[in-house]
């Protein structure tokens with residue numbers, strides 16, 4: 001069980017970030033900002049995929065108009081991503097946005113003061129989004145490069161700055177594309193304050209590289225109890241960011257649901273583990289995508305008895321067998337022998353019996 005760092009609770013629309021609340025998953029719209037219809041369509045898709053909070057790039061006054069449209073048509077907390085221009089932040093707050101993300105590397109102190117004043121008047125939180133690619137000039141000059149100490153100093157300065165304006169309704173992120181720098185700076189900031197942390201590895205790359213870097217970076221912070229909301233950054237469809245975020249949380253037991261474990265197969269394998277495990281994941285995802293679980297259900301697909309016995313005992317359900325004949329185990333006991341073509345329907349029947357019998361497993 002991971003012991004999470006105790007942080008202040010911040011409301012982003014109807015999602016609470018921090019405290020003991022579930023770790024929320026974020027992504028960012030990538031449709032052209034001028035195409036409002038495409039943004040609404042993408043936002044709906046991301047919400048359906050499991051996105052809790054959605055960020056949108058607000059680059060001019062026209063793009064501010066997208067905020068009320070998204071709020072009305074998608075009903076998901078919206079964050080306005082602001083660079084350079086305080087007026088855009090202020091207008092976004094008046095347009096009904098749920099959080100403002102500012103980059104202190106490109107907004108001056110007076111502007112941050114004005115933004116915080118408007119945010120306070122409408123109870124809208126801010127994210128201070130420190131980024132290694134756009135650190136304040138004076139910090140870069142002092143440290144020479146965006147090291148973890150440089151990121152830490154920028155974060156502390158900006159935390160102190162907002163506090164000096166009597167503003168405490170904020171979340172902090174300290175992102176770098178270097179996993180080590182990123183993790184070190186988050187740990188330093190976590191040791192100094194109890195503001196919620198939005199964690200992620202920025203510009204982590206294309207799907208394969210980005211998933212690995214994010215899993216290492218976000219995963220190692222979460223294992224240390226650090227992180228209240230996450231964003232996986234991928235040069236790919238944002239839906240994959242959400243799916244990856246869900247997988248990271250589920251792998252660490254920080255998000256409940258059904259997880260499939262399967263053996264890597266070897267010369268002893270007596271069933272088609274790869275095909276069964278892949279298909280099973282798809283079937284379960286389709287079947288249970290709208291169910292909110294309160295506990296985990298673990299299903300093991302094992303190629304033979306070597307580790308099979310141990311894993312079947314440890315899993316809620318397990319599948320093993322020989323050739324076309326598969327056995328379903330429940331809580332370590334073999335309950336059924338079925339043909340391979342029947343395995344998914346039979347297993348889903350058993351899962352349904354288990355979750356219907358106990359509201360420990362699902363929320364009504």
Ligand code: SF4
Nearest residue numbers: 263265266303304306
């Ligand atoms: S469980 Fe059996 S088949 Fe699978 S990798 Fe281990 S020994 Fe091989």
